[in-house]
Amino acid sequence: MLFTLGINHHSAPLAIRERVAFGADKLQHALASLAATEGVSEAAILSTCNRTEIYCAAEVPAALIDWLGRYHQISQEELAPYLYVHEQPAAIRHAFRVACGLDSMVIGEPQILGQVKDAVRAAEEVGTLGTRLHKLFQRAFSVAKEVRSTTAIGANIVSMAAAGVHLAERIFDSVTDQRILFIGAGEMIELCAAHFCAEQPRQVTVANRTVERGLELSNRFGGNAIRLDQLPEYLPEHDIVVSCTASPLPIIGLGMVERAIKARRHRPIFIVDLAVPRDVEQEVGELDDVFLYTVDDLAQIVESGVESRQAAVVEAEGIIGHRVHEFLGWLQARDTVPVIRALRDAAERSRQMEVERALKLLARGEAAEDVIRQLSLRLSNKLLHAPSSTLNSADGSERAFLQAGAERLFHLHDAPVQHIKRRRQQGR
Known part of the structure; x- marks a missing residue:
């Protein structure tokens, strides 16, 4: 199941x-x-x-x-x-x-x-x-x-990345004048970078555990890359932060953001945390001058496109x-495969037995025509013995059920019956 x-x-x-x-x-x-x-x-x-x-x-x-x-x-x-x-x-x-x-x-x-x-x-x-x-x-x-x-299911899609840009534009008049920090270099960050960088921001930085991967992504958008352990140093320089890593624990803590806000002289900072588990400590959202949004918050943006x-x-x-x-x-x-396999195995065993018997008869010099007739007769009797016996011994509703099954399994339609009737009529 x-x-x-x-x-x-x-x-x-x-x-x-x-x-x-x-x-x-x-x-x-x-x-x-x-x-x-x-x-x-x-x-x-x-x-x-x-x-x-x-x-x-x-x-x-x-x-x-x-x-x-x-x-x-x-x-x-x-x-x-x-x-x-x-x-x-x-x-x-x-x-x-x-x-x-x-x-x-x-x-x-x-x-x-x-x-x-x-x-x-x-x-x-x-x-x-x-x-x-x-x-x-x-x-x-x-x-x-x-x-x-x-279908038109993909038409005018509002993606998570596009929703992030929309939210940023609620905080800032234009993304074009902002410095953006992307944390992580996975597929979600790539999508977000494509959407945000389409607005031609002033600066783009990618922070990643592996600097080589960060450079690969940042070079596509004319930015630079840093290591994750450099976040405290570079965070104050950025207006927009988009984070999505696979870290099991938050990588941006309350203290780090408090120091960044102080260094920014309380200029607002917009943070989108798309990671699960969260990359940003929940308490960060309670700070003045910080606008923190999670994946659940983005639902408010995407609802408008549903209808x-x-x-x-x-x-x-x-x-x-x-x-x-x-x-x-x-x-x-x-589910029927085992039954079909068992049925074919049984038929194959019967066939092999009858072929071996026929070969022995031929070796003894019996007429080939008689041997072939016996082979076909014995084989058909063996194959039909079990279903015939079961039908004969059944009664009531079981017999009706088995008869219907036999007619369907062996394709016993009306055509052969009509053919026999026509032959009888012709013989009169």
């Missing part, structure tokens, strides 16, 4: 989401631990700013809930109010909706698709992605492509519903 277990921006506040987030450096260990849990045969973990979700092929979801709490050292009582659990077909539909961006804070945003692909690659590397989950995500990618190419995309959402949901039905058919077909 396929299950999805998780929390997201719909079900849980940031304070809870950051406690169950999986950093990139911990993901492989977490996947191995989850796959070793009793009853779990396949697993993938999607952990982003807005969600932490476990996709599993498992016996029951209870083991997943217990594992998540133990791994993050958070009690089930604390987690329970915020968790959602989907089992197929709801789990399949949820995976498709997530990949299409329909479950995102910004409806239709394309970034989530890349994050799902990263989650799949991580599971493949660890070896926890089995046949069912692999097929599920490949279908999800296909559905996302279909939705984006056949214009509702028609596209309805179309997308229709496509998803159809594709879910198809995937369920694939899963059901997989």
Whole structure:
């Protein structure tokens, strides 16, 4: 059975989401631990700013809930109010909706698709992605492509990055005159840098743990790069700060920002913290002259674009519903594979036995024509003995059920019967 277990921006506040987030450096260990849990045969973990979700092929979801709490050292009582659990077909539909961006804070945003692909690659590397989950995500990618190419879900998208620029323009008259510091060099920061730098800011700086990666990004936008441990020195020089790292602890503390504000002579500083867990201590937002926004705050900006995309959402949901039905058919077909294999094995054993018997008869000099007739007769009798016996011994509704099944399995339609009737009529 396929299950999805998780929390997201719909079900849980940031304070809870950051406690169950999986950093990139911990993901492989977490996947191995989850796959070793009793009853779990396949697993993938999607952990982003807005969600932490476990996709599993498992016996029951209870083991997943217990594992998540133990791994993050958070009690089930604390987690329970915020968790959602989907089992197929709801789990399949949820995976498709997530990949299409329909479950995102910004409806239709394309970034989530890349994050799902990263989650799949991580599971493949660890070896926890089995046949069912692999097929599920490949279908999800296909559905996302279909939705984006056949509906207007991606039109006039308000991304997190664009929302950040919009917020900055509420504080400053123009981004063009500001100095911007980007902390981190991942995909989200790249997107934010592209949006902010389109406004041609006065200065761009990238702070990253690996200076080489920071230089690679900053050079694209005509900026410079610094190390993370240089933040206290450079923070006062910047008006806008956008941070998104994978640090498990805040990297910008209250004291650091207090000193920066003093050095800036209380000129305002705008901070967007897109990281989960947070990069900026929560208390920083209480300081005068500091405007601190988290991923949850950006929801206020993106809501305005939702109504214009509702028609596209309805179309997308229709496509998803159809594709879910198809995937369920694939899963059901997989359930019959062991029966089909057993049926073919039994038929092959009968065939081999009769061929060996026929070869011995031929070796003794019996007529080939007689041997072939005996072979075909004995083989057909063997193959039909079990179903014929079962039909004869059945009664009532069971017999009707088996007869209908036999007619469908062996394609026993009316045509042969009509053919026999015509032959009888011709013989009169």
